[in-house]
Amino acid sequence: MRNFVPVERAVMAALLSTAVFLNASLARAASDKDVDALVQAVKKLQAENRNLAKRLSTLEAEKGARRPAASSTRAPPAIAQQKTEPEAQPPPAVAQQKTEPGASPGTQAPPKTANSRDLEQRVSNLETAKTAQESAVRTIIQDTLSKTGPKINEFVSLGGAIEVTAGRNSDFSGQKIDSVQLSTAELDFDVKMGEWASGSLIIQYDTASNNILFPTSPSFGSTVDRFIVDRAAVTIGDVQRFPIFAKVGRDVLPFGTGTGIHRADVLSIENPLTIEVFETRRNSVGFGFALPTPPAGPPLPGVVIPPVRPLVLAPAVSSLARYLGYRPSLIPPHAPTPVVPTPEPPPFYGVFDVYDANTVSGINRRFGTSYNARLGYQTAGHCGQPLDQLKDSLHCPWSVDFSVDYISSVFDSLFLESEYNPFMSQFGQIPGIAADLKLSLGPFLFISEYNTALAKANFVDDAARNVHIAPAAWQVALGYQLGWNPWVETIGGQGTYLSVGYSQSKDLAGVTLTSATGGSTRVGFVPQSRLALTAGEWVLEGTRIGLEYSHNWDYSSAKGGTGRQADGIFAQLTYTW
Numbered sequence: 001m002r003n004f005v006p007v008e009r010a011v012m013a014a015l016l017s018t019a020v021f022l023n024a025s026l027a028r029a030a031s032d033k034d035v036d037a038l039v040q041a042v043k044k045l046q047a048e049n050r051n052l053a054k055r056l057s058t059l060e061a062e063k064g065a066r067r068p069a070a071s072s073t074r075a076p077p078a079i080a081q082q083k084t085e086p087e088a089q090p091p092p093a094v095a096q097q098k099t100e101p102g103a104s105p106g107t108q109a110p111p112k113t114a115n116s117r118d119l120e121q122r123v124s125n126l127e128t129a130k131t132a133q134e135s136a137v138r139t140i141i142q143d144t145l146s147k148t149g150p151k152i153n154e155f156v157s158l159g160g161a162i163e164v165t166a167g168r169n170s171d172f173s174g175q176k177i178d179s180v181q182l183s184t185a186e187l188d189f190d191v192k193m194g195e196w197a198s199g200s201l202i203i204q205y206d207t208a209s210n211n212i213l214f215p216t217s218p219s220f221g222s223t224v225d226r227f228i229v230d231r232a233a234v235t236i237g238d239v240q241r242f243p244i245f246a247k248v249g250r251d252v253l254p255f256g257t258g259t260g261i262h263r264a265d266v267l268s269i270e271n272p273l274t275i276e277v278f279e280t281r282r283n284s285v286g287f288g289f290a291l292p293t294p295p296a297g298p299p300l301p302g303v304v305i306p307p308v309r310p311l312v313l314a315p316a317v318s319s320l321a322r323y324l325g326y327r328p329s330l331i332p333p334h335a336p337t338p339v340v341p342t343p344e345p346p347p348f349y350g351v352f353d354v355y356d357a358n359t360v361s362g363i364n365r366r367f368g369t370s371y372n373a374r375l376g377y378q379t380a381g382h383c384g385q386p387l388d389q390l391k392d393s394l395h396c397p398w399s400v401d402f403s404v405d406y407i408s409s410v411f412d413s414l415f416l417e418s419e420y421n422p423f424m425s426q427f428g429q430i431p432g433i434a435a436d437l438k439l440s441l442g443p444f445l446f447i448s449e450y451n452t453a454l455a456k457a458n459f460v461d462d463a464a465r466n467v468h469i470a471p472a473a474w475q476v477a478l479g480y481q482l483g484w485n486p487w488v489e490t491i492g493g494q495g496t497y498l499s500v501g502y503s504q505s506k507d508l509a510g511v512t513l514t515s516a517t518g519g520s521t522r523v524g525f526v527p528q529s530r531l532a533l534t535a536g537e538w539v540l541e542g543t544r545i546g547l548e549y550s551h552n553w554d555y556s557s558a559k560g561g562t563g564r565q566a567d568g569i570f571a572q573l574t575y576t577w
Contacts, residue, residue, distance in 0.1 A: 052126070150577065159188040161263060161576045169568030172554045172561070183572070184262070186230065197236045202260075204230040231260060231281070239290035240343055246287050247351075253280045254351055254374040255405045255413075256434045256451045267445075267492045267499035268532040269548040269570045272475040274503055277526060278434070278451045280413045284372070286353035290346035302338030305487040308495030314539040342489070350375045357412050370412065370429075376403030380440075387486040395441045397486055405434040410453045410471055419524035422513060423467075426459035430470075443484035445491035450474040452506075462520065463512035475503035496537040504529050509560035527552035528561065544574040 150157045163184035170176045185205035192198045206228050229250065237245025252260035258275040259265055266272060350373070357370040380399035382390065390396050410432035411417055411424055436449040452472035459467050479499040481491045491497065510525025529552070536546040550568040555561025 055126075155191055155193050157190045157192075159190070159577055160186050161188075161574060163263070163572060163574045165269065165570055165572045167568055167570035169550070169570070170566045172552075172564045172566055174564070184574075196238055197234065199234045200231065201229070202231040203227055239346055239349075240294055241296070243289050243291050243293050243346070244287065245289075246285075247353075248285045250281065250283045253282055253284065253353055253355060253372045253407065254403070255280055255372060255407050255432070257436045257438070257447060257449050263574060263576070266447075266477065266501070267479045267497060267536065268477070268501050268534045269546055269572050270530065270532050270550050270568075272449075272473075272477065272501055272503035272532075273505045273526055273530055274449045274451050274473040274475045277415050277471060277473050277505060277508065278410060278413045278432075279415070280372075280407065282353075282355035282357070282370075282412065284353040284355035286351055286372075288349065288351035290349040292346055292348075294343065294346065300341050300343065302340050303487075304336045304338050306485055307336070308481065308483050308485060308488060310537045310539055311482050311496045313537050313545060317539070344380070345378060347377055347379050349378070355412075357409070358417065365429075370408045372405070372407045374403055374405045376401065378402075382486070390442075390486040393442050393486070394444070397440075397442070399438075399440040401438040403436055405436075407432050407434075410451075411457070415526075416471060416524070420457075420511075423457075423459045423461065423511070427457040430455050430457050440491065442486075443481040443488075443491070445477075445479040445481075447477040447479075447501075448475070461511035462514035465512070467511055469507035471508055472506040473503060473508075475501060477501035492536065494538050497535070499532075499534045499536075501532045501534075502530070509555035511560075522560075525555070525561070527566075528555045529553040542576050544572075544576075546570075546572045546574065548572075 150159055152158050161184055163182075164180065165183040166180040168176065168178045182205065187203045189201040189203075190198070191201070204227065206226055231249070231251050233247055233249030233251045235245060235247045239245060252258060256274050256278050257265055258271075258279040260279065260281060262271065262275075265275065353372045354368055355370050355372060356367060357365045378399070378401040381397060383393070383396035383398075385396070387397070408431055409429035411420055411430055417424070431454045432452060433454055434449065434451040437447070439446040450472075451474070453470040456468045456470045461467055477499060478501075479491045479497060481488060482496040482498070484491075484495075488494070492499065505526050505528055508524065508526050509528070510522045513521050513523045515521060531551045532548055533550075534546060534548040536544055538544045548568075548570045550570065552566045552568075554564050554566070556563045
């Protein structure tokens with residue numbers, strides 16, 4: 001039996017060497033994306049497993065060869081047992097022995113020797129080590145292959161979106177426009193090097209041309225395609241563990257419901273007038289808070305969230321494909337992956353940003369004179385019942401998010417600054433305030449928002465008119481998720497949904513601008529009212545098709561508009577990752 005000691009040590013050393021080699025190979029494959037190296041590592045593992053299986057078979061054969069010899073040494077007690085009278089009982093020591101597999105019921109197994117028990121223990125250790133190695137290798141391979149998804153490496157994740165919009169719409173002059181546009185093409189990089197700091201970089205394609213959805217801005221007439229840094233910011237802090245955080249970089253300032261990510265802000269294809277007019281993107285330095293800090297605890301366990309299935313387009317296409325002879329793969333789909341629930345955010349939150357306003361001719365705005373602030377409250381609940389008991393509820397689970405914002409000048413928004421830049425030297429900064437509410441009740445999502453300037457901008461346009469405006473806009477929107485289930489976190493984020501939105505503007509009928517060539521142009525206007533009826537469906541994973549009817553009303557001629565109406569029908573394909 002001494003010969004088995006070096007053999008076992010050699011096998012264990014081979015196991016350890018294989019694990020170390022495989023771990024290193026897979027690490028290089030994950031970092032260099034070297035698929036060939038990963039395949040070779042798996043093949044080496046398979047060869048090592050075959051060698052281990054052969055060695056285990058040899059050990060078991062040797063064990064079986066020793067068993068008959070051990071039994072022959074115990075033959076006399078068995079013979080003696082057969083010679084006893086039927087009424088006689090076997091000795092206690094023999095009666096307690098277990099019957100060996102394959103032996104006759106009347107034959108008792110011989111007691112195991114120390115060497116036999118030692119051999120069985122060693123075989124058991126080898127089997128345990130082999131099982132542990134296979135489990136570790138599976139974990140390594142799963143971790144390696146998981147990095148082929150959105151994660152570029154252990155620090156950087158890649159996301160993005162492509163949106164193509166086709167439609168037919170009319171403007172307030174009565175002209176009809178048919179177009180197909182690449183309305184969105186962006187790459188999102190999320191960087192997290194440690195626990196207390198994270199970065200976000202969004203690069204976006206910009207055609208710098210008129211928008212099919214509503215061509216209101218002649219200043220966007222350039223047709224030079226380019227990629228721009230839409231947002232780039234670094235956040236330091238973690239409100240789940242500490243109430244204060246800092247954020248620096250270029251980002252959308254919190255004023256109203258707009259965050260700069262259209263597909264996340266609204267369910268419609270067109271923006272409501274509140275976002276179109278007041279969205280503000282600036283370089284800023286800010287601080288924020290979230291209270292109270294949640295108590296420390298173990299990470300939440302992963303849960304399998306049942307998906308919301310598409311109900312219209314996807315089933316119709318699937319039925320047509322089957323009718324034409326398509327047969328789906330017999331391989332079953334992947335089982336849903338458990339998802340770690342998002343921790344509940346602290347209810348009270350706020351931010352304060354000092355931003356860099358663009359220099360306007362005749363106005364010198366120093367850093368520190370332009371700022372933005374938000375105070376908000378958010379909470380959620382499930383009516384004290386488990387989610388699986390809320391499948392028929394129309395009001396649970398629920399969530400509420402209400403906030404109030406302040407900005408030192410509403411004319412720092414992308415739209416207002418672009419359109420009113422030639423006149424801003426006459427009126428300077430015009431502060432503004434915004435309030436918005438997002439309410440979720442079961443399958444319903446309700447959004448309301450009101451943004452307004454707190455003072456009037458007084459100036460003379462190029463038509464020698466005295467203009468006094470305090471730009472404002474408000475909106476209400478309602479979304480409904482078909483096939484909803486209580487685990488849905490975002491209405492319209494999956495499955496099939498419907499939405500209706502209505503928005504209005506004030507004091508934005510436009511002004512007259514005279515160009516260098518002597519022509520007069522109406523600038524700085526948006527519709528007085530906008531109605532949008534939208535239906536959307538996520539037909540495939542990450543793929544959404546949306547259809548929308550839009551109707552716009554212009555300001556009356558007495559207010560500087562045309563008094564006309566315009567319609568639009570749009571279809572949009574969105575692909576996100």
